[in-house]
Amino acid sequence: MSDSTLYDKVWDRHKVTTLPTGQDQLFVGLHLIHEVTSPQAFGMLRERDLEVAYPELTHATVDHIVPTADQSRPYEEDAAEEMMAELEQNVRDAGIEFSDPTSGNQGIVHVIGPEQGLTQPGKTIVCGDSHTSTHGAFGALAFGIGTSQIRDVLATGTVAMEKQKVRKIEVTGELGDGVEAKDVILEIIRRLGTEGGVGYVYEYAGEAIESLGMEGRMSICNMSIEGGARAGYVNPDEITYEWLEETDYFQENPEQFAELKPYWESIRSDSDAEYDDVVTIDGSSLEPVVTWGTTPGQGIGISDPIPSPEELPADKQDTARRAQEHMRVEPGETMEGYEIDVAFLGSCTNARLPDLRRAAEIVEGRQVHEDVRAMVVPGSQRVQKTAEAEGLKDVFEEAGFDWRNAGCSMCLGMNEDQLEGDEACASSSNRNFIGRQGSKDGRTVLMNPRMVAAAAIEGKVSDVRDLKEVTTV
Secondary structure, three states: OOEOOHHHHHHHHHEEEEOOOOOEEEEOOEEEEOOOOOHHHHHHHHHOOOOOOOHHHEEEEOOOOOOOOOOOOOOOOHHHHHHHHHHHHHHHHHOOEEEOOOOOOOEOHHHHHHHHOOOOOOOEEEEOOHHHHHHHHHOOEEEEOOHHHHHHHHHHOEEEEOOOEEEEEEEEOOOOOOOOHHHHHHHHHHHHOOOOOOOEEEEEEOHHHHOOOHHHHHHHHHHHHHHOOOEEEEOOOHHHHHHHHOOHHHHHOHHHHHHHHHHHHHOOOOOOOEOOEEEEEEHHHOOOEEEOOOOOOOEEEOOOOOOOHHHOOHHHHHHHHHHHHHHOOOOOOOOOOOEOOEEEEOOOOOOOHHHHHHHHHHHOOOOOOOOOEEEEOOOEHHHHHHHHHOOHHHHHHHHOEEEOOOOOHHHOOOOOOOOOOOOEEEEOOOOOOOOOOOOOOOEEEEOOHHHHHHHHHHOEOOOHHHOOOOOOO
């Protein structure tokens, strides 16, 4: 088993006891909740006449069902309004801080936690959302949990879990032009598989990872779950600390920053730490990656041919055949030139300010293809406000994009933002499962934000590196 890794250190510091089940009971340092998975858990507490044990360690927002076009109340969809009203009542009764749409702090749960400084190195963080792994970018142990576990955390401040093995993934070298963090994680999942991380947490390391800003690290950790891993993390460093020092929490509590930094340094994996497995990937060899199928593991470099099912392991062949039939692609072709109907810039993977800035650089001075409907959904109200102040909204709208309010949006299609019929979507989100974006016939191609921007302009999947500069007369 692993030894002296960040995972081992933080786990041991939060372990309360070993339960008769063999699981460890861990104290939870931050519990994030939203409107979809928490109502049932609060109901269970009421049935048992229990109160929330640590409301000060719990933070709520609304993201999955919140409309992005019109957020006036009551919401147009009755189910959305009902879930919102119940969350409001629950947090009010429990005394839980709530980043609601009137606060200016609302947004996707995995965007607001880091930007407010709630997410910190060495914490255990849980949320009823699989992409909680995002917060591991700060050197936290962050896990998605189910409704019964949400109940347990609300009632006791602890959660029962089995300890995992640790795989170190070293991404060496320097990423090339047009290649982003999204491409790195799609390549990792392509190589190791969507089940390759089962039983593991992933520690991301190497020059290519260490050179990324926090937003890129969050994108990579976000999709750890897509590779089957229970969590993913990056060891905290000066890039992490610079981000944290500028957040609300530490602007208001500067003395705590100085007090906590030695602890953050102490939980970094030791130089001689032992891992259960080590994988090395040459980051300098990567090109923009896009998916051709219906799982995040079915990806290829933009210039690579779509594989023939017969070339794949036996247990992957039937899945590949069905995916290629659904996506209407043929082995031997590349994804370049694949026509799209929708372009979606958003999600907890790629809706932060730097993501929008990079995409805007591609969009500026160009027009969305006449056959494409394109939308930008900022990850939070703060991202939205800053982007608008920088003129990014104007850039996107002048090009023909629809500029929306913060929320999960078309990533999972729980509100009005959905694919229609068999539309094909170039998406910066994290999942391309059949039906994920609201239509069982819809087709989703995952890619980095700049690639989404290029696809919106060209009307087809395009290599952003080949997009010619706009000429002005």
